[in-house]
Amino acid sequence: MEGILWALILGFGFGWALQKGGLTQYATISNVFRFKDLTVLKFMMTGLCVGMVGVYGLNWLGVLEMTKVNETYLAGNLIGGIIFGVGMAVAGF
Amino acid sequence: MNWLIEQLKKPRWSPYSAGVLLGLVYVLGLLFADQLLGASGSFENLAGLIAGAFSSKVAESMYFKYIMPAAITWQVILMIGVFLGAMVAAASSGQLKWKSIPDHWKENHGSSVWKRWVLAFLGGIILEYGAGIAGGCTSGLAIAGSLQLAPAGFLFIAGLFASGILTSLIMFRGRWR
Numbered sequence: 001m002e003g004i005l006w007a008l009i010l011g012f013g014f015g016w017a018l019q020k021g022g023l024t025q026y027a028t029i030s031n032v033f034r035f036k037d038l039t040v041l042k043f044m045m046t047g048l049c050v051g052m053v054g055v056y057g058l059n060w061l062g063v064l065e066m067t068k069v070n071e072t073y074l075a076g077n078l079i080g081g082i083i084f085g086v087g088m089a090v091a092g093f
Numbered sequence: 094m095n096w097l098i099e100q101l102k103k104p105r106w107s108p109y110s111a112g113v114l115l116g117l118v119y120v121l122g123l124l125f126a127d128q129l130l131g132a133s134g135s136f137e138n139l140a141g142l143i144a145g146a147f148s149s150k151v152a153e154s155m156y157f158k159y160i161m162p163a164a165i166t167w168q169v170i171l172m173i174g175v176f177l178g179a180m181v182a183a184a185s186s187g188q189l190k191w192k193s194i195p196d197h198w199k200e201n202h203g204s205s206v207w208k209r210w211v212l213a214f215l216g217g218i219i220l221e222y223g224a225g226i227a228g229g230c231t232s233g234l235a236i237a238g239s240l241q242l243a244p245a246g247f248l249f250i251a252g253l254f255a256s257g258i259l260t261s262l263i264m265f266r267g268r269w270r
Binding site: 007008013014023025070079 | 103105106108109110111112113114115116117118119120121122123124125126127128129130167168170171172173174175176177178179180181182183195196197198201212213214215216217218219220221222223224225226227228229230231232233234235236237238239240241242243244245246248249250251252253254255256257258260261264265
């Protein structure tokens, strides 16, 4: 039950950020690939910076153990990313 | 207090403000739920669950047995939260309305609704397939991975933008810029 509650709360915040940032619009996703509107990049990079500082800061304080780092698999990550990019550009989400 | 309510009701936030919220949500996810926030996995969870009900071959496959559990996982609940969060955010500024086709699509690819829906569906399939190979999508790998400085995240972002830009060139042709 605790897990479900956190999933809903975090999901709500996540959804809110996506909507307010305009990431739910086809135009926003489409335009980043045409360099007309870099909202997606700004949003992602800001999220990354805040997340990095937060995660590494807490890790340094000993509060958070980083046990869930994504596995790096060169061929899979690159090829998967390439395939993903096609789908994202076509569908706009 | 009034300032806060005013901010919450704004139809569109600066991508930097929204990005800060995003980053905080990711940190909280790891801190309190010990989870990476991902999106593509939830659809595969449900797909495996539904398909598994019809075919024992699917239910027994290595992928759904060991990599992508065919069940209502934490990620699925998260996705429900995302849906609700985005909906409430849209409603907070009067933007919640049904549109069968995005305006931007109509302006660039014609007003055919079935064409948009078919391509959106196909795009979704391609996108999910790519996420399955890479081990995540823009949420679970690009952002979650990169903020932990996992090379996987950065490789994925590079591949995503390279092919996304090329695909966009093809789709928009003369109107690319």
